[in-house]
Amino acid sequence: MGGVSKKPISNIEKKMKKETDAQQQTKGKKKSSKTGSEVISKNVVIGNDMIKRVEEEIKKEKIITPYTLATKANISVSVAKRILKDLNNQGIIKENFKNKRTAVYISVQS
Numbered sequence: 627m628g629g630v631s632k633k634p635i636s637n638i639e640k641k642m643k644k645e646t647d648a649q650q651q652t653k654g655k656k657k658s659s660k661t662g663s664e665v666i667s668k669n670v671v672i673g674n675d676m677i678k679r680v681e682e683e684i685k686k687e688k689i690i691t692p693y694t695l696a697t698k699a700n701i702s703v704s705v706a707k708r709i710l711k712d713l714n715n716q717g718i719i720k721e722n723f724k725n726k727r728t729a730v731y732i733s734v735q736s
Contacts, residue, residue, distance in 0.1 A: 672708070672709060672712075677709070679699055680695060681718065683699060684719060684733050685733060688732065689722065689730055690730075690732075691731070692707040692729065695709070695710065707729075710731055718734065719732065719734060720733075720734050
């Protein structure tokens, strides 16, 4: 009939202090994923030099997917998708096939 007793205030204070100390320590450290490798910031700025490098890679290939571009340009797949979508809107490449998971692009011969 008793039930669980509430924790003393001193224990709650100690727990809060540990949490704040842990947050302060993690601010100085880089984030890491579950595998232990470092997580790179998601705010990637796509510069003109990156666009030129991507266009050179596209000229070499007949078809290009976001995964192949990501591996060749050493960028993440999400950034590669965004670059390919922008280049498609500009008319530099043409979307040949698209489904729910991926898209296949071909270079436009000019």
